[in-house]
Amino acid sequence: MQKRRIVIIGGGFMGVKCALELSRANLDNTKIRLITDKSNFEYHGALYRLVAGKSPMEVCLPLRDILDESRVEIIIDKAIAIDTKDQYVTGESGSTYNYDDLVLGLGAETNYxxxxxxxxxxxxxxxxxxxxxxxxxxxxxxxxxxxxxxxxxxxxxxxxxxxxxxxxxxxxxxxxxxxxxxxxxxxxxxxxxxxxxxxxxxxxxxxxxxxxxxxxxxxxxxxxxxxxxxxxxxxxxxxxxxxxxxxxxxxxxxxxxGVKANALVDQLGAEQDRMGRIKVNQYMNAPGLENVYVGGDIASTQWSGMAQTAINDGVFVANAIRRKITNPDSVARIYSQKEPxxxxxxxxxxxxxxxxxxxxxxxxxxxxxxxxxxxxxxxxxxxxxxxxxxxxxxxxxxxxxx
Ligand SMILES: Cc1cc2nc3c(=O)[nH]c(=O)nc-3n(C[C@H](O)[C@H](O)[C@H](O)COP(=O)(O)OP(=O)(O)OC[C@H]3O[C@@H](n4cnc5c(N)ncnc54)[C@H](O)[C@@H]3O)c2cc1C
The missing domain is CATH 3.50.50.100 (FAD/NAD(P)-binding domain)
Structure with a gap:
């Protein structure tokens, strides 16, 4: 039997937290892949100290330190296209990544x-x-x-x-x-x-x-x-x-x-707010795409734009996928906003x-x-x-x- 393929794009707060939680869930017959364009996780909250001569160790956490013991395969590639009909993502490297569940934690871009x-x-x-x-x-x-x-x-x-x-x-x-x-x-x-x-x-x-x-x-x-x-x-x-x-x-x-959502989310064809963020439904799906989950800075939620929100979103989405796999007949949980x-x-x-x-x-x-x-x-x-x-x-x- 083919393994269920969970593809997570974005090695930031949302993506990495989701990957860690899914790995901890120890799901049978699943393959978890984290596709990200950098080999480090960046703790933005401490960036200002880096400008003033402090150690980068606080800001730059190697992904292998975080995910070494996990079941997550890290792939360094930049996603450039998402095909939600045939369910695959294309990377800048030319590789394609097929998915059964897709999690997007792509973060924000600067808006001038x-x-x-x-x-x-x-x-x-x-x-x-x-x-x-x-x-x-x-x-x-x-x-x-x-x-x-x-x-x-x-x-x-x-x-x-x-x-x-x-x-x-x-x-x-x-x-x-x-x-x-x-x-x-x-x-x-x-x-x-x-x-x-x-x-x-x-x-x-x-x-x-x-x-x-x-x-x-x-x-x-x-x-x-x-x-x-x-x-x-x-x-x-x-x-x-x-x-x-x-x-x-x-x-x-x-x-x-100024910030706006990563432009890759435009390819989902789902409704967006004025900052380009996806207007997710109560299960953190892009509306109309039940197996595509969106969280962190690219999701239009009340407290989006904060690391704590992205962490919560990562946990929520991991739980939603776990429930879908282990207990598909149960009632899906509804997303609740938490003030950071x-x-x-x-x-x-x-x-x-x-x-x-x-x-x-x-x-x-x-x-x-x-x-x-x-x-x-x-x-x-x-x-x-x-x-x-x-x-x-x-x-x-x-x-x-x-
Ligand atoms: C300077 C600064 C200070 C901040 N301070 C705080 C703070 O003190 N407290 C707080 O709660 N929040 C803070 N934030 C906000 C917080 O960092 C974000 O809300 C959080 O990073 C959002 O998490 P995310 O996972 O959505 O995106 P990110 O953490 O930005 O992660 C996105 C990831 O996706 C990767 N990526 C992007 N595009 C692609 C692609 N096409 N293919 C593959 N990978 C891709 C990126 O490289 C990155 O690794 C700060 C932000 C900044 C910029």
């Missing part, structure tokens, strides 16, 4: 909303590659400062971060301290470093409690960040970013403000954390943030490796050179 010059000239913050390139650029830019004239140096020391969601806030809080340290090493005044955080809404972290926004704004201002709300980026050309009509010269503009914990660091050892209706700030918030980090690591790694990844937070990787 067509703002002139932004895609070509801004720095991204979505992947380890983005973070490492940005770090290298920051170091190189600051190294040139001592030999520059006033105008060039001002441009080099203006760092503009667009988007005051969690990513923008985390980066703004960390980058200032790092840039100041580098510039002081070059015997220049650290106060010349200017971090500008730009937000279109009338407050930072607009999706979170107002109190949290206020406290974190104050904290960032204390760290010297210039927080500009109700401010719109209009263009980025020739190292000049125009913010609500005002030009600002800057060598470093980081775009963290938002833990937003703003500078070293300080976090604003929203846990349901409760808010925590400062050191307490930070300890909760570290707890969230730990939960992520222990969800994916065996205890020893999870502890090593957790501890690596305290390692400075860097000699501040490129």
């Amino acid at each position: 909303f067509g703002i002139p010059g932004l895609q070509e000239n801004s720095w991204g913050m979505k992947t380890i590659d983005d973070a490492l390139q940005l770090k290298k650029h920051v170091i190189q830019t600051l190294q040139m400062c001592p030999a520059q004239d006033h105008a060039e140096r001002t441009k080099a020391l203006n760092f503009v971060i667009i988007g005051a969601g969690p990513t923008g806030v985390e980066l703004a809080g960390e980058l200032g301290g790092y840039a100041k340290q580098l510039i002081a090493n070059a015997n220049l005044d650290p106060n010349l470093v200017n971090i500008v955080l730009v937000e279109r809404s009338d407050r930072i972290l607009p999706k979170l409690h107002q109190k949290l926004s206020k406290k974190i704004t104050k904290r960032l201002q204390k760290l010297g960040v210039d927080v500009r709300t109700s401010c719109i980026v209009e263009s980025l050309e020739n190292d000049v970013v125009t913010l609500s009509g005002e030009p600002l010269s800057s060598s470093t503009v980081v775009w963290t403000a 914990i938002y833990a937003i660091p703003a500078g070293p050892a300080w976090s604003g954390t929203q846990f349901g209706k409760l808010n925590f700030f400062g050191r307490t918030g930070w300890m909760l943030r570290r707890l969230v980090d730990w939960v992520v690591f222990i969800n994916f790694l065996p205890f020893g490796k999870a502890w090593a990844a957790f501890r690596s937070h305290y390692h400075v990787q860097d000699d501040n050179t490129c």
Whole structure:
């Protein structure tokens, strides 16, 4: 009898969690394949620290460390086409992968909303590659400062971060301290470093409690960040970013403000929301495609866009497939939304954390943030490796050179 083929695409929070759970279920006569375009799992929540010279160990977890003991076959390939009629996926390598059940955890892509010059000239913050390139650029830019004239140096020391969601806030809080340290090493005044955080809404972290926004704004201002709300980026050309009509010269503009679903999901032909995410049904299927499951950032659910949601989705989908195989006559469970914990660091050892209706700030918030980090690591790694990844937070990787 032919084995039942479960194909999972995407080696991120959703895909890997689903693969782990399916492997643990020890299903007879099934073959689980994880197709992903990278050999590492990326913990995005710690990317901002990588930009500021911290160890990549915390961010970059080899898939083999996670799945070595499992029954999952890892295939490094980029899926480029999905045929839902004949049930196969085509990879960039030319290989095809037939499936009986398909799980999609493809994650999000950057959305530049067509703002002139932004895609070509801004720095991204979505992947380890983005973070490492940005770090290298920051170091190189600051190294040139001592030999520059006033105008060039001002441009080099203006760092503009667009988007005051969690990513923008985390980066703004960390980058200032790092840039100041580098510039002081070059015997220049650290106060010349200017971090500008730009937000279109009338407050930072607009999706979170107002109190949290206020406290974190104050904290960032204390760290010297210039927080500009109700401010719109209009263009980025020739190292000049125009913010609500005002030009600002800057060598470093980081775009963290827009995401959309991975474009591969367009091929499903299922209904999508304005961010391109699939409007999944209550079983996390793409409507009309009972054996295609969609989760994480590409599913249009209330708390989509958060790692904790993607982990929950991975568990839910694994359970749904397991039930279908082991107990097909039972009633299928219905997806339920779970509000994630938002833990937003703003500078070293300080976090604003929203846990349901409760808010925590400062050191307490930070300890909760570290707890969230730990939960992520222990969800994916065996205890020893999870502890090593957790501890690596305290390692400075860097000699501040490129
Ligand atoms: C900078 C940053 C900070 C964040 N901080 C937090 C935080 O603190 N807390 C929180 O809860 N959430 C945070 N998030 C959000 C969180 O990372 C995402 O919600 C989560 O990664 C979504 O999981 P996913 O599995 O849907 O996608 P991902 O984790 O992005 O995984 C998608 C995977 O699919 C692979 N892939 C993509 N296309 C293909 C293809 N065609 N073929 C094969 N493989 C493919 C990708 O390489 C990747 O491995 C942050 C995100 C960013 C960018």
